[in-house]
Amino acid sequence: MSFDDKVLEIPQTLPMLPVRDIVVFPYMIIPLFVGRESSIRSVEDSLAKSRLIFLSSQREITEENPSPESIYTTGTIAMIMRMRKLSDGRVKILIRGVAKGRIKNFVKTSPSFEVAVEEITDLPVQTPSPEVEALTRTAKENIEKIIALGRPLSPDILLVLDDVSDPGRIADLIASNLGIKVQDAQRVLETTDPKERLKIVNDLLAAEVDVLQMQTKIRGQTKDDMSKSQREYFLREQMKQIKNELGETDSKSEEIEELREKLLACGMAPHVEAEVLKQLHRLERMHPDASEATMVRTYLDWMIDLPWSKMSQDSLDLKVAKEILDDDHYELVKAKDRVLEFLAVRKLKSTMKGPILCFAGPPGVGKTSLGKSIARAMGREYFRIALGGVKDEAEIRGHRRTHVGAMPGKVVQALRQVKTKNPVFVLDEIDKLGSDFRGDPSAAMLEVLDPEQNSTFRDNYLNVDFDLSNVLFIATANVVENIPAALRDRMEVINIPGYTENGKLLITKKHLIKRQMENNGILDSHTAFTDEGIKYIISGYTREAGLRNLEREIGSVCRKVAKMVVMGEAQYVEINPTTVPELLGPPRFLRDEKLNDSQVGVVQGLAWTQAGGEVLWVEALKMKGKGGLALTGQLGDVMKESAQAAMSYSKAHMEELGISEDFFEKNDIHVHLPAGAIPKDGPSAGVALTTALVSLMTETPVRHDIAMTGEVTLQGRVLPVGGIREKCLAALNQGISTVLIPLANAKDLADIPKIFKDRMNFILVENLDEVFAVVFDRSGKTSKKKPIEKIGKKTKPQAAAAG
DSSP states (O other): OOTTTOOOOOOSEEEEEEESSOOOOTTOEEEEEEOSHHHHHHHHHHHHTTSEEEEEEBSOTTOSSOOGGGBOSEEEEEEEEEEEEOTTSOEEEEEEEEEEEEEEEEEEOSSSOEEEEEEEOOOOOOSSOHHHHHHHHHHHHHHHHHHHTTOOOOTHHHHHHHHOOOHHHHHHHHHHHHTOOHHHHHHHHHOOOHHHHHHHHHHHHHHHHHHHHHHHHHHHHHHHHHHHHHHHHHHHHHHHHHHHHHTOOOHHHHHHHHHHHHHHTSOOOHHHHHHHHHHHHHHHHSOTTOHHHHHHHHHHHHHHHSOSSOOOOOOOOHHHHHHHHHHHOSSOHHHHHHHHHHHHHHHHOSSOOOOEEEEEOOTTSSHHHHHHHHHHHHTOOEEEEEOTTOOOTHHHHOOOTTSTTOOOOHHHHHHHHHOSSSOEEEEETGGGOOOBTTBOHHHHHHHHTOTTTGGGEEOTTTOSEEOOTTOEEEEEESOGGGSOHHHHHTSEEEEOOOOOHHHHHHHIIIIIHHHHHHHTTOOTTTEEEOHHHHHHHHHHHOOOSSSHHHHHHHHHHHHHHHHHHHTTSOSOEEESTTHHHHHHOSOSOOOOOOOSSOEETEEEEEEEETTEEEEEEEEEEEEESSSOEEEESSBOHHHHHHHHHHHHHHHHTHHHHTOOTTHHHHEEEEEEOSOTTSOBOOGGGHHHHHHHHHHHHHTOEEOTTEEEOOEEOTTOBEEOOSOHHHHHHHHHHTTOOEEEEEGGGGGGGGGSOHHHHTTOEEEEESBHHHHHHHHBOGGGOOOSSOTTSSTTSSOOOEEEOOO
């Protein structure tokens, strides 16, 4: 009697075997490999009883120890036909599906699964029917298409299907042979309506036919594309075999093939790839000892080493980037904001050209180090290109390959070192580019720094285009005016001013002291810097906008402390205003004392220098003479013209200002600006010079608690000037809290830190009438004349809000 004729009595409980990546259907014969200890126990329990076992698929095939929740409840009751133990401890069984079943509950889960099951029977279906016949024929046609399209299915399946009329068994037979996903097979298994089950299988067959047809189409296209390269490959192999037969094989052919593979793997643009393959073909025909062969080989090595398609992944977390920038640098708000803006746009738009920035400011304020911090914040590679003193255009654009020793320019050399096409390049000292008979490097930089052109930058050595649009260029300069106008126009200039005394104090405590103590082997137990000691070093031993000299002085202090500790002179030294002169000697810079009382002809003006702001005294003195004007103190042409303009204004407004009519007939005037050894120039002394002259001519004292800046015209208007931030902070350091500035400079007050702005009083003026209304100290006036009474009646000066 055959297996089909047997009437099997299915027990109420059966051992269960979870299967990973397959769904077993009734009437399906398949070998299974069992390796889990619990599964082997289930097989042994089945063989010891009725040889029946319940097979159910896992929901997650990667789960090593499945729980009842991770096992499908619907499965197949199967008969173990054969069992064999393998040498590696696993068990191989041959099973045959008997009937569908459903888990009612888990009897036990350890050490093996045993479940209570109930048999599932299909719903009755009317056969034959036109719909079932149509579904069956469609399924067979799709099976034939799948076999014709190259899917590895047994051709005998069509013969088997011809002998089966039950639609449910047809669906199970196709699903078990099609190799579909576990989820789809489980859906077929759980469907009890045979007709509905056949519909699901037809849908799966139709989807498989579509996939195979698309696969065939893609394979045909790929075959056409590869036919040319395969032909070249076969020809090269034949050439290699011919050379082998002739005994002409050498290492050169292997080297050429190695170069070809590397070049093709670089991801070059088609026109670039065509050029390098052309050069490789030339190298292949050259004698290895030829000098030109060495040049071509070097060229190909350069082309292989360049990052044609390799890009680093940008770190687009703005909070992390801000933390890095704030941690590395104090203040520099505009530069940091510009970098964060670029990252924000880069996060919203994946493809964008890199900005071209220019950090302009005095030496030592952190322009170059800020570029390195930007690269770290963005997660990009960093490289610094020094442009100071570069005079040869070929250093930027490269040499032509006409002689041995030709090399690419600095930009391409930098790209080779960073190995990515989107690094951060700092073009250091771009304002110090030179030029001579070999060309103008600044003209070559126009192509590098033009966002519209640098996507096709052509180095003379490479002689092909290279895309620089993804590079973030950051130029640094001390004097923007020294950069040619055309080059300056291509960059976004961000001015980085000098640090305030408070800023230097914070940076010194956070960075400089720590770095210098580490460099000199000083421990916290050896020394400690007080705030007063640091301020004493800043004001008495440095006079700069940046931090370089300050760091040198801090280093000098650390070295002297190290010497004292090693020689046993001291175990601990506190750095305060008392100990600093003992370590560094007397202060090198003495700050001018502020005026204690109002004086005639003495005015406190404000000047800007590379080291920050300065308070300058303007002294005017009269003597017997005939109206002459003497100017001393190494004044420049602009300042001399300002003094002449002040003199002319005073003469033109003698009656209005209360100047005696015979003043210029009886007196000469001498104007002096200490210190005489320091050259001085600029237009911002116009207000101070005019005030000093009018004070002298009217014998009216000038307030000692006020400092001023601004340019004047012959009409008496006060024009805006630069360096307001530095000038105001210099006045505050001198103990002067009231500053007179042009009204047009009100916008510049936003650059002054709020902590200092709250301690100052700003007077904004538009003309000299408003100036004279506030600068003269009438309480200290000794002259019998009553001048300046008319001054200030036309308009009133405006007080700027300190906050």
